[in-house]
Amino acid sequence: MPNEFERVRFPARGPFHTDLTRRVEEFFEGAARSRHGGWAMGAKTAALISWLAMSYGLLMFVPLYAWQAALLSISVGLAVAGVGFSVMHDANHGGTSSSARVNGIMSFTLDLLGASSFLWRLKHNVMHHAYPNVSGLDPDIEAGSPLLRLAPWQSRRWHHRFQHLYVWLLYGLFPLQWWFVDDARELATGRIAGRQFPAARGRALVIALAGKALFICWAFLLPALLHPSWGLVLIWALALFVLGNVLANAFQLAHCVDEAEFIGSRDVESDWAEHQLATTVDFARGNTLLGWYLGGLNFQVEHHLFPRVCHLHYPALSRIVEETCTAHRVQYRCEPTLRSALAANVRWLRRMGSASALDVKTSCHRSDTG
Numbered sequence: 001m002p003n004e005f006e007r008v009r010f011p012a013r014g015p016f017h018t019d020l021t022r023r024v025e026e027f028f029e030g031a032a033r034s035r036h037g038g039w040a041m042g043a044k045t046a047a048l049i050s051w052l053a054m055s056y057g058l059l060m061f062v063p064l065y066a067w068q069a070a071l072l073s074i075s076v077g078l079a080v081a082g083v084g085f086s087v088m089h090d091a092n093h094g095g096t097s098s099s100a101r102v103n104g105i106m107s108f109t110l111d112l113l114g115a116s117s118f119l120w121r122l123k124h125n126v127m128h129h130a131y132p133n134v135s136g137l138d139p140d141i142e143a144g145s146p147l148l149r150l151a152p153w154q155s156r157r158w159h160h161r162f163q164h165l166y167v168w169l170l171y172g173l174f175p176l177q178w179w180f181v182d183d184a185r186e187l188a189t190g191r192i193a194g195r196q197f198p199a200a201r202g203r204a205l206v207i208a209l210a211g212k213a214l215f216i217c218w219a220f221l222l223p224a225l226l227h228p229s230w231g232l233v234l235i236w237a238l239a240l241f242v243l244g245n246v247l248a249n250a251f252q253l254a255h256c257v258d259e260a261e262f263i264g265s266r267d268v269e270s271d272w273a274e275h276q277l278a279t280t281v282d283f284a285r286g287n288t289l290l291g292w293y294l295g296g297l298n299f300q301v302e303h304h305l306f307p308r309v310c311h312l313h314y315p316a317l318s319r320i321v322e323e324t325c326t327a328h329r330v331q332y333r334c335e336p337t338l339r340s341a342l343a344a345n346v347r348w349l350r351r352m353g354s355a356s357a358l359d360v361k362t363s364c365h366r367s368d369t370g
Contacts, residue, residue, distance in 0.1 A: 010272040016328040017273035037310040052079035073235045077242030086295035095310040111211020114179040118204045133279035135265045139193035149352040164349040171248040172241035254300035257344035259333045276304040282334040283341035
């Protein structure tokens, strides 16, 4: 019998989605633009991987003072996240190159960084992108439960009133859970957030296990052999804290804020495109440096609408999306700065930590799109 996830369907494409698709196609076809990254994406990939390699190499093989080692561990954490944002992410969506082989090679960077590109494509591309902020169907929203309450339908517990204070520590621990708990369980069972997928077998399983083994070697075994001291634990902890917080916040700022809608699985009323607009929020669109580092993930609206387009095009697409929203009277959600987006996320965490039963019911059934 099909499960609840498989029974959910969006209404047929509406005028907004049709017009937006036409305008974006004209943008690419009118100037013969490629939807992929080209040489600019290649140069960015090389820069980010070089950043990670240099930071790691200095940390491992050069005598350092404690403060220098701490700064380099922060640099490693930031570089790992940067490779994830800009190299792995586009490749797993097929946006880096028109070549499936190139995308496959670049997507393997995620395996080398500790996670599974096979599982990522199921959890992120298939589940999260199809149903952002939908009850029981978006694994990203359910990931922190029961320690975090990120959505109105989740049960409220006494400790949630403090979640806006302790969430940063949890973010710093999440990579360990992703690498060594979630991946192992999901690779073995094929079950992700309540939905059954075919378990990894053959080539997919070999790639996942090989990537995990290589990651453990460079991230844990080699450092332990070269620097067998308790100070290494502090270096690991600092890098993990930075990595976990940067990765988690890139998602949180786009989906877990007051402006975003949270919708029950039986209350999906908008078509797919308008649903993406209702549940996703851009932030700091004018911050060029932040956009470069995040791989365009501050343009989450554009990414959700056009996930197979390279992120280098998102700033231009954002203007088209906003103009089309205005023409069709669909709300375009955007926080102007990184600071305002962080504040919006903290407000949401505080609200979810203190929401009454009435708030839960009201929030879970909101479906306005502007």
